[in-house]
Amino acid sequence: MKDKIGIGLLGLGTVGSGVIDILRRNGELIKRRVGVPVEVIKILRKDSNKPVPADMPRNIITTDIKEIIDNPDIDIVVEVMGGFEPAKGYILNAIENGKNVVTANKALLAINGEELYSAASERGVDLYFEGSVCGGIPVIKALREGLAANKIESIYGIVNGTSNFIITKMTHEGKGFGDALRETQALGYAEADPTFDIEGIDAAHKLSILVNIAFGTPVDFKEIYTEGISGISPMDINYAKEFNFRVKLLAISKMKNGSVEARVHPTLVPCSHLIATVDGVFNAVYITGDAVGPTLFYGKGAGDLPTGSAVVSDIIDVARNILKGGNGRIPPASFREENRIPLKILNIDDIVSMYYFRFTVLDMPGVLSRISGILGEHKISIASVIQKGRQEGGNVPLVMMTHEAVERNVKNALLEIDRLTVVSEKTVMIRVEEGK
């Protein structure tokens, strides 16, 4: 039996430092679980002159990937450098050399997952990536293992802490989007260029990974409909409250008649739904399986230690495989490579949803009737209406919630409505989910 498990760490940024920190502080505990120590053998950095983590010898740092990939003492390559290249090439080389791989690289998996999954499956090594979705929450493990008996029916996730923090500020402090974003940046929860987070791209990366393993299908990332939170105004958040709803940026996927819905957008969810109570930088994923029913997995979605927790737990998992010769026991994409079936991702225009509309209309008689008339022609029926404030001859908001309708019909109706002379601004449309 091996007397230790050797790690080669690619990258020493936020997550890499978290991994080092956890392996050090919980080293004894991890040994009690695994049976042998887990030891970092080499760390790859671009610049060998940067400071070495405390208590570590200077020669642990290398700038040469070969010192890791060709190193017989290294059992697991841990990729926490991020980005596409050279990360992807390094992972593929590691797999080729029979190394097991742990990564937290969501963008890479969302875009190039197929190539990596099949490489690992073919070579029979482990490819674990719990840290790529929702930081420390073991939701990949839930889908690949803990709920593996289930046909997954739906997934509703708050999977981006930055946008959730911004929306929480807007909801509870009444801030506008710009102010909330600036405060989030000042606290270090949003990057200088926040595009990936606020435009839903990061959430879509994570959803792509979840959909893949939940439904056993390859996912073309471009087919995931993605809409961010930059268009959300405090006015809509407040109207949502009046309907007893919260606005959340949700990553949603559902199995519908053999096709898959996969979309990221701001969503109204009932205040009484657990996912509506997930505030601040926290993440949560609400998964419904045909046997288990609804489940929720909640925790911190980012940060050195939460994501480090996922990466190190993956290391422990892989180490347990190594010691028993069980590597490759869990297919990277949850379903065995030969048993994955490509499913159609439904076009956003074909989905059925409930909707929230905020029309900006001239305050004059007959407006509600014209708008509801057009909605009716497009088979959209109204569930409730709020019309407040009077400003004769001026602009007033007219707010509606609908019953279920087809998105294509909604878009056509809004095009028609926005052409009316009594409608003064582009109508705001937000999708509504009961989350069942």
Added chain:
Amino acid sequence: MKDKIGIGLLGLGTVGSGVIDILRRNGELIKRRVGVPVEVIKILRKDSNKPVPADMPRNIITTDIKEIIDNPDIDIVVEVMGGFEPAKGYILNAIENGKNVVTANKALLAINGEELYSAASERGVDLYFEGSVCGGIPVIKALREGLAANKIESIYGIVNGTSNFIITKMTHEGKGFGDALRETQALGYAEADPTFDIEGIDAAHKLSILVNIAFGTPVDFKEIYTEGISGISPMDINYAKEFNFRVKLLAISKMKNGSVEARVHPTLVPCSHLIATVDGVFNAVYITGDAVGPTLFYGKGAGDLPTGSAVVSDIIDVARNILKGGNGRIPPASFREENRIPLKILNIDDIVSMYYFRFTVLDMPGVLSRISGILGEHKISIASVIQKGRQEGGNVPLVMMTHEAVERNVKNALLEIDRLTVVSEKTVMIRVEEGK
């Protein structure tokens, strides 16, 4: 490579039927995950004349355990008969014969877990028991694997759906305990003899299992302090609301200076805490790890399909081990047998907690001063007081929340207070947790 995984099922009650149902309806999907079919070979029943599940041959039923334990086609013995004997003997025999075991038997694991864990470890077979705690929620997997990088700091669980359903009825419908219990029984969520559920014993069984795997220590079940919900009155639930708290039956465990707290009792938790929002038959476990921070795992805690989901997911896990020769990779008790360290379970008198008191006192001047004086002498400081209604010379409730105090001091103070002539009834004491 094996061309199928054979199951021997012990028992065909609620959970056993759920297992059959899931294996049948999701058989194809499970095969896509595992690589080969999972097939029930034999089902042990006490009475061979009971009806056979649809589509199954009559000879699948046996009354002879040997037909399962000595059967070379059976790889996994699934024990869902419940109770101590013969279940325990059957499991030990199965392990001895090199069979892997999946069980949902919480009482057996809570009381005889050590014997089973070490037998499985020694023989190098798998012993999985996700179904024993919180039905379909993969919380055992979270502690053994998904959060394995963490030093677990605390666990707060709503782990008994029956008592949570009763308390939810009392909270939201203002029912008394007796009425709420009867309605719960009428709905089939409580048994005719509800003692195990309402007196916290079932919750303590589950806590015992969680504590064992969270902290790597054997647990003597008798050392878990257990108090049920039968003494909770709507009055206390309402006062709790006024303080912005909810009453929940919590299973609590914390690591405190190398000792472990492990206790089940009604608890006031802040309304703003996620665990306070877990209503009805749902279960949830709030686990804090040193790296991951707080996490929550939520779902249905009982029922044929939710518990069946856990059992079948365990079967898939074990099957994946069998196909790769990885059995024994996860120590049954999460820590390797030789690395478990017996920890002291703190006596309830030594815990530090906040408290809720409801005194029943004569409505006369000086009462508050005498009571608060005695509390002060016992180093218990008051955080807030509610004194409502006036009934001069009659009995009125006097309600208090305290800051942190030592339980022993609280008991001594209450003994003294309850002896006062101005105190007319035994004081109600409920522990309070912020849940951090």
